[in-house]
Amino acid sequence: MGLKLFNTLSRSLEAFAPLDPQGQHVGLYCCGPTVYDYAHIGNFRTFVFADLVRRFLEFKGYTVRHVMNVTDVDDKIIAKVRAQNGSLRQYTEPFEKAFFEDFTVLGCLRPHDLPHATGNIDSMIHLIGRLLERGLAYRAADGSVYFSIDNYRKAGAQYGRLVKLNFEQMRPGERIRSDEYEKDAVADFALWKARVPEDGEVFWPSPWGDGRPGWHIECSAMSMQLLGASFDLHLGGEDLAFPHHEDEIAQSEGSGLQQPGQRFVKYWLHGAHLLVEGKKMAKSLGNFYTLRDLLARGFVGREIRYLLLSAHYRESFNFTLEGLQGARTALARIDECLDKLKTCAGTAPAPPEPGFITRFTEALDNDLNISAGWAVVFDWIREKNRQLTDQAMTPSAAAAALAAWQKINNVLGIVSADLADAPREIIALADERQAARKARDFKRADALRASIKTQGWLVEDTPQGYKLKCER
Numbered sequence: 001m002g003l004k005l006f007n008t009l010s011r012s013l014e015a016f017a018p019l020d021p022q023g024q025h026v027g028l029y030c031c032g033p034t035v036y037d038y039a040h041i042g043n044f045r046t047f048v049f050a051d052l053v054r055r056f057l058e059f060k061g062y063t064v065r066h067v068m069n070v071t072d073v074d075d076k077i078i079a080k081v082r083a084q085n086g087s088l089r090q091y092t093e094p095f096e097k098a099f100f101e102d103f104t105v106l107g108c109l110r111p112h113d114l115p116h117a118t119g120n121i122d123s124m125i126h127l128i129g130r131l132l133e134r135g136l137a138y139r140a141a142d143g144s145v146y147f148s149i150d151n152y153r154k155a156g157a158q159y160g161r162l163v164k165l166n167f168e169q170m171r172p173g174e175r176i177r178s179d180e181y182e183k184d185a186v187a188d189f190a191l192w193k194a195r196v197p198e199d200g201e202v203f204w205p206s207p208w209g210d211g212r213p214g215w216h217i218e219c220s221a222m223s224m225q226l227l228g229a230s231f232d233l234h235l236g237g238e239d240l241a242f243p244h245h246e247d248e249i250a251q252s253e254g255s256g257l258q259q260p261g262q263r264f265v266k267y268w269l270h271g272a273h274l275l276v277e278g279k280k281m282a283k284s285l286g287n288f289y290t291l292r293d294l295l296a297r298g299f300v301g302r303e304i305r306y307l308l309l310s311a312h313y314r315e316s317f318n319f320t321l322e323g324l325q326g327a328r329t330a331l332a333r334i335d336e337c338l339d340k341l342k343t344c345a346g347t348a349p350a351p352p353e354p355g356f357i358t359r360f361t362e363a364l365d366n367d368l369n370i371s372a373g374w375a376v377v378f379d380w381i382r383e384k385n386r387q388l389t390d391q392a393m394t395p396s397a398a399a400a401a402l403a404a405w406q407k408i409n410n411v412l413g414i415v416s417a418d419l420a421d422a423p424r425e426i427i428a429l430a431d432e433r434q435a436a437r438k439a440r441d442f443k444r445a446d447a448l449r450a451s452i453k454t455q456g457w458l459v460e461d462t463p464q465g466y467k468l469k470c471e472r
C-alpha cells in the first residue's frame with residue numbers, strides 16, 4: 001500500500017501522487033507563525049505535524065521542498081507596535097528568534113525556505129495587480145483593494161471548497177478588512193489595506209497608494225513564488241481552513257497562473273487542535289502553555305515533541321501535565337532498550353532489520369497514523385527486550401536493530417537523551433553551525449564551534465547529524 005492522505009478538498013482519503021511527472025519532487029507549504037508573541041504548544045502541534053509530514057515523505061524517498069512563511073506584519077502585530085512605540089522589526093525580531101529556538105528544541109527540521117511577509121511585498125503587489133486586471137478585485141473609496149467573491153463566482157469559480165458556506169447569508173459588496181473573521185461573515189476580503197493613522201510607520205508604497213497587504217495574499221504570493229502556481233501539499237491548523245485557506249485558493253486560482261486543469265494545491269491537510277479541558281489552546285482564552293513554561297517545569301523538548309506526536313493529526317486531544325509525565329516514561333523505555341542494544345551491538349555496521357521498518361511504514365502510509373506507528377515501536381521494544389533478556393540477541397542482530405531504529409527515528413525525530421539536556425541556546429548555535437556547514441561557510445561554522453566550546457559544550461559530527469557533549 002502506498003501513502004494515503006486525507007484531503008480536505010475532497011474530504012476523503014486519497015492516494016498520494018506528486019505533481020512531478022518523475023514522482024520525485026514534492027512541494028510542501030505550511031502556514032508559519034505570526035511573530036507577535038511567543039508561540040504556544042498548540043501552535044507547535046501544527047508545526048510538529050508539518051515536520052512529520054516532511055520527514056515521512058523524505059523517509060519514503062521523495063525530495064521535499066518545505067516552505068514556511070513568517071508573518072511579520074498583520075493586524076495583531078501593528079496593534080502591538082503601536083502600543084510600544086518602536087519599529088516593526090524591533091518588535092518582531094525577538095519573537096521570531098524565540099520561535100526558531102523553540103522549533104529546534106522540539107526537533108523540527110528547518111524548512112528549506114522561510115519567506116517573510118515584509119520581504120515579499122512586491123510579489124504580493126504583483127498578484128493583487130493581476131487580480132485587478134482580471135476583474136476579480138476592486139478598489140474601495142479609501143484606496144484599499146478587495147477581492148470580489150461575487151465576480152469570482154460569476155467567472156465560474158467555486159468559493160467554499162474547504163468548508164461549506166451559506167451564500168444566502170452573504171450580502172454582495174459587503175467587505176471585511178480584518179484578517180480573521182468568522183464563517184458567517186462571508187464577504188469580500190482585503191488584499192491591500194490603505195494606510196490609516198493607526199498603522200503608524202508600518203506601510204509600503206503601491207500603485208494604489210501607501211498601505212500594507214492583507215494576511216491571506218501573503219501566503220498565496222509566497223507559496224506560488226517558491227513552489228510554482230501549482231504544488232502538492234498545503235498544511236495548517238484546522239482553524240485556518242476558513243477564511244485563510246479558502247481565500248488563498250480564491251486569490252491563487254483567480255490569478256489564472258495554473259496550467260489548464262491544474263489546481264493551486266493538490267492536497268490540503270489540516271491538523272486538529274491541541275485542547276485544554278476540551279477547549280482550543282489559544283492566547284485569547286488564556287489557557288495556553290508556551291514551550292518555555294514547560295521547560296521551566298523541568299520537561300525537555302523531546303518529551304513535549306513526543307506528546308504532540310502521540311495522537312493522529314486529525315484528532316484533537318487534551319494537553320495535561322500528566323500526559324507529559326507519560327511521555328517521559330515512554331521515552332525512558334525506548335532509551336533503556338536502545339542503551340542495551342548499544343552495549344550488545346558489535347562495531348561492524350549491519351543493514352537495518354527490515355520487518356520493523358515495513359510495519360512502521362504501513363502504519364504511517366495510512367494517513368500518517370502515528371498512534372499505530374507508536375504501537376509498532378513499542379511492540380518492537382518489547383520484542384527486543386525479550387530477546388535481550390533471553391540472551392537471544394547476537395551483536396549483529398543488535399546492530400541491525402539499531403540501524404532500523406535510526407531510520408524510524410528519522411521520521412519520529414526524537415532527539416537522543418544527551419542532546420535533550422543541552423540548553424536551547426547551545427542547540428540553536430549548533431543548528432546554525434550545521435546550516436553554515438551545509439552552505440559551505442566553514443569560517444562561520446568554525447566560529448560557531450568555538451563559541452559553543454567557550455560555553456562548555458563540544459559539538460561532534462556524525463553521519464546522522466551533530467552530537468553535543470557537555471565538557472563541564
Ligand code: AMP
Pocket residue numbers: 031032033034035041042043044045046236237238239240271272273274275280281282
Ligand atoms: P498563528 O501564529 O496564530 O498564525 O498560528 C500558527 C499555527 O498554529 C496555525 O497553523 C494555527 O492553525 C495553529 N494553531 C493555533 N492554535 C492551535 C491549537 N490549539 N492546536 C493546534 N494548532 C493550533
Ligand code: ZN
Pocket residue numbers: 030031032219244
Ligand atoms: Zn497561510
